[in-house]
Amino acid sequence: MLWFYQDTTMNVPAIASAPRPATLDDIPALTRLWQETGLYRPYNLPEWDVAFALQSPNANLLVWEDVNNALIACILAGHDGHRGWIYYVGVTPDHQKTGLGRKIVTTAEDWLRSCGVWRMQLMVRSENSAMQDYYRHLGYNALDVTVMQKNINVPPADRLPADQEDGVSAGSIPAG
Numbered sequence: 001m002l003w004f005y006q007d008t009t010m011n012v013p014a015i016a017s018a019p020r021p022a023t024l025d026d027i028p029a030l031t032r033l034w035q036e037t038g039l040y041r042p043y044n045l046p047e048w049d050v051a052f053a054l055q056s057p058n059a060n061l062l063v064w065e066d067v068n069n070a071l072i073a074c075i076l077a078g079h080d081g082h083r084g085w086i087y088y089v090g091v092t093p094d095h096q097k098t099g100l101g102r103k104i105v106t107t108a109e110d111w112l113r114s115c116g117v118w119r120m121q122l123m124v125r126s127e128n129s130a131m132q133d134y135y136r137h138l139g140y141n142a143l144d145v146t147v148m149q150k151n152i153n154v155p156p157a158d159r160l161p162a163d164q165e166d167g168v169s170a171g172s173i174p175a176g
């Protein structure tokens with residue numbers, strides 16, 4: 001599928017291609033995108049997260065580029081055998097409020113639907129609560145649930161420096 005997007009701002013390059021699956025080569029650009037959209041967390045190493053997504057059959061990390069092949073948006077969709085989830089929903093500031101945010105979410109919805117998922121969900125950090133209005137606008141409802149979390153392994157940020165000496169790279173995820 002090829003789609004063209006006519007930007008409504010004067011100096012923003014148009015989007016020239018359909019989304020494509022991310023590759024390991026996208027890690028620097030994804031890191032920049034996540035930093036400039038506030039999605040970057042030091043404990044979520046991009047090298048780790050991208051490689052983990054790419055080797056997961058139930059995950060789909062998609063990126064959008066402009067006509068100059070600059071990476072301008074991404075979304076990570078995945079399912080766990082029950083629900084679909086989206087993470088890393090980001091559009092570079094220059095391209096925000098031009099319809100691309102809706103496009104990336106509906107693309108993820110379409111992919112999850114094609115996987116057999118009938119209900120999907122996402123998490124919004126409390127410090128980013130303004131985004132709740134965005135997702136409500138796209139048809140999502142807030143649930144009365146508490147998300148609970150536990151570390152069941154050493155965080156990659158603590159693990160990688162030592163593991164790299166053992167030959168672990170962005171494309172090699174150690175078991176367990």
Ligand SMILES: CC(C)(COP(=O)(O)OP(=O)(O)OC[C@H]1O[C@@H](n2cnc3c(N)ncnc32)[C@H](O)[C@@H]1OP(=O)(O)O)[C@@H](O)C(=O)NCCC(=O)NCCS
Binds near residue numbers: 098102103137
């Ligand atoms: C969230 C994000 C991807 C939205 O991208 P965007 O390109 O600005 O979104 P769009 O222009 O496609 O907007 C889609 C619709 O949502 C609406 N919308 C956008 N931001 C909104 C907001 N903060 N509150 C309510 N509605 C909003 C738009 O008006 C538009 O409505 P329409 O399609 O009916 O005309 C972008 O703001 C972003 O990257 N934010 C930083 C990263 C982030 O916080 N991600 C979410 C983490 S939970």
